[in-house]
Amino acid sequence: MGLPATVSLVLHLSLVVLAVVVARDKPLALPPVYQVDLIAAPPGPRAIGQVSEQAAAPAAETPPPKRAEAPDETPVPMKKAPRKPAPVKSTPVPNAKPGQTRNTPAPKAGGGAEGGRGTDVANVSVQGIPFPYPGYLENIVRQIALRFKPRAGQTLVAEVLFFIRRDGSMNGFQFRRRSGSYEFDLEAQGAVEAAARSGAFGPLPDGFRDDVLTVIFSFDPQLIR
Template structure:
């Protein structure tokens, strides 16, 4: 079997997020650490979506027209009266299309928490390491778990949650591998993974990923309590 993949990351300078592929070789040697790079969206409730670009200012309605744009005709030219218009045919009544209405709905607005940043993710995470062939998939794992982690009134503790992502994006085998000492913290950490799995937030495994499952360990740490 292939060796393990370990992945560490920092959130707001101190959060450690670990994503570990648990397939081990005969000697249980871990594979290299891979890079994670998330840049939080502007300040706002944590949400995966699009960053809203500021609209260009609208000029005042009574703004004066530059003199250079006004031209005076040399002489008046007679204008022919337009021919009488025929009555336009009555247009058919349009029936609203639910599918098109859904497609035209505005995209959700990205939010990066209280601090925020200049990107489109739910948190700031920069971790050194070698490039992974599917970095966007790793980034989304971190985004989805952080987004579903209910931080309200939780103690500053640490725990590891193990789970397996299937080829279709389904999640199974969720368990707390390293307990925090707080039943509430462990339940909320496990619940974050369960919520991401129920919503299929991780998405199907990348087409180029050769295995049918992706075992992962995610480490929740005190700094994740920050909103």
């Protein structure tokens, strides 16, 4: 009776999936190699909105010109009969209108700057020998990567092994290589267990002949950002 096929998913710069089938009393055949390259998601679109309008500079106040003062009235010298001096009319200067400043609104921006790089592993390029169910493998990578949130600035790598059963449940989790950091290893284990608890892996494909899928997964924070 054949042993379960082994499919290895390596989340490094590439993900190598190995399906090993060993028949009793037969020599070990070289396994086919399936390579899945993960490409970081592109930057997000320009943010919708506008730049806050800047307050317009207050217009410089122009003091109104001084009104012309009326000249002093000079009395006419009196002769025989006193004569009233003719009043001198002062010429009023029209009120000068204060300088008007045209209120020009600040130009509105078409949007904000580009968004940051996506944390979702949105683009997955499959190369090498076509795996019969690449979508299932890509979903495993995506679900674990979305739940893997290590502390920034770490350059550690951990490798784990676990089994996915026919119904999509997970068991047999173990470390093949620890990172040397308890916090990092705990985060890696938590990402796998959280994906399994939520049923994110899903049942094995109907056409997959074995009842167990063996997964080897390498955590590298340089790729998942």
